Amino acid sequence: MxxxxxxxxxxxxxxxxxxxxxxxxxxxxxxxxxxxxxxxxxxxxxxxxxxxxxxxxxxxxxxxxxxxxxxxxxxxxxxxxxxxxxxxxxxxxxxxxxxxxxxxxxxxxxxxxxxxxxxxxxxxxxxxGAWLVAVLLASWVLLALAMIDFDTTLLPDSLTYPLLWGGLLAAWAGISPVSLHDAVIGAAAGYLALWSVYWAFKLLTGKEGMGYGDFKLLAALGAWLGWQMLPLVILLSSVVGAVVGGLLMATGLVKRDQGIPFGPYLAGAGLIALLWGQAIVDGYLGMMQF
Structure with missing residues (x-):
């Protein structure tokens, strides 16, 4: 054998x-x-x-x-x-x-x-199967991105762009369960969602709330997960980010005016959605029927 x-x-x-x-x-x-x-x-x-x-x-x-x-x-x-x-x-x-x-x-x-x-x-x-290979590569790239952003507040284009194109190519080749149509819309919607938040926050406060790397990372996640999963990713990353950020400020490890990288939370939420996103959505919809 x-x-x-x-x-x-x-x-x-x-x-x-x-x-x-x-x-x-x-x-x-x-x-x-x-x-x-x-x-x-x-x-x-x-x-x-x-x-x-x-x-x-x-x-x-x-x-x-x-x-x-x-x-x-x-x-x-x-x-x-x-x-x-x-x-x-x-x-x-x-x-x-x-x-x-x-x-x-x-x-x-x-x-x-x-x-x-x-x-x-x-x-x-x-x-x-081929989808397992694709998921493994995406998962390991997300892990690297999360750690680099945690250390340096950088999300290197040399990792986010291949991740984005990998998701689109997996959809194009029929390896991904996400259609190419949904992957393309997911990539565009992921980028524009955080881009809009960035500019709204900057216009209101005069400060930058996040970096362009976050836009690219969410675009890559949209390519892998499809536009339908983006609300789940944003919700998970926001909740985890708020809880962890609040704990860091409460313990004095991070000052109130100190920036906290959002990339690790996006990457973590993306990994959860990649592995269990559909089960989470189905479970939530099932609860809403009662």
Whole structure:
């Protein structure tokens, strides 16, 4: 029996395989989350120097998603392959660098675990098929976007645009349960919904309530979910954002005039809608009939 036949015939094997794959992808997502904003900053600085016609600087050392190799931020120790096994290495090393003994953030294994659990839930929910592959890719991109926005208040176009086009292409290819018609309207409606809120808030207060990245992210979610799911996504993200933001301000972790990124809540709501959105809507409509 081939691996493909095993995954098709055994839901347990499929779930286990996707969970392990998710752990591996999560390890790579940690690299993306840390390095992509720094790569963007370097690109902006180079563009600024060019526009201002400043003297050229020596060519910097390569810094991308591959180079340099991952290293301890404290002592510079290059992480060996057996120190980079998702979850396992962190537990074996007890969350410390093998060279200097300083702590390694627990966030790294948590991101790996989150990517694995997202894959597991998607596999159990959708089963074997092309749509599962599409959902896995979308889920992992949303996880990366949520963490990057949480850290930097940035939603990189290099992730939001592929996510948007991926949703439209999945609908065009007939992989998605959403029709191409609904996906296109969903993308347009998602962008315009938050764009309208942005300008209404700015005209009333003179302040910017959110960034353009949020528009693009909701447009991408509209392409994956269809326009019918956008009210659910906006409601879920608003409720969670209000609760979490209120708790952060109440505990003093965030000041009242300090901006709170909306992207993580949009991404979380999108993931919920992607996996259980139809069940939530059907349950709500069923309750309304009584």
């Amino acid at each position: 081939t691996l493909t036949q095993l995954l098709q015939s055994s839901p347990a094997a499929l779930a286990g395989f996707v969970f392990i794959l998710g752990l591996l992808v999560g390890s790579f997502l940690n690299v993306v989350i840390y390095r992509l904003p720094k790569m963007m900053e370097r690109a902006w600085q180079a563009e600024a120097r060019s526009l201002l016609e400043l003297p050229e600087q020596p060519e910097p050392a390569p810094f991308n998603l591959v180079l340099p190799r991952s290293a301890c931020p404290h002592c510079g120790h290059q992480i060996r392959w057996y120190e980079n096994i998702p979850l396992v290495s962190w537990l074996v090393l007890r969350g410390k660098c093998s060279q200097c003994g300083k702590g390694i953030s627990v966030r790294y294994p948590l991101v790996e675990l989150a990517a694995g659990l997202l894959g597991l839930m998607a596999a159990l929910h959708f089963g074997y």
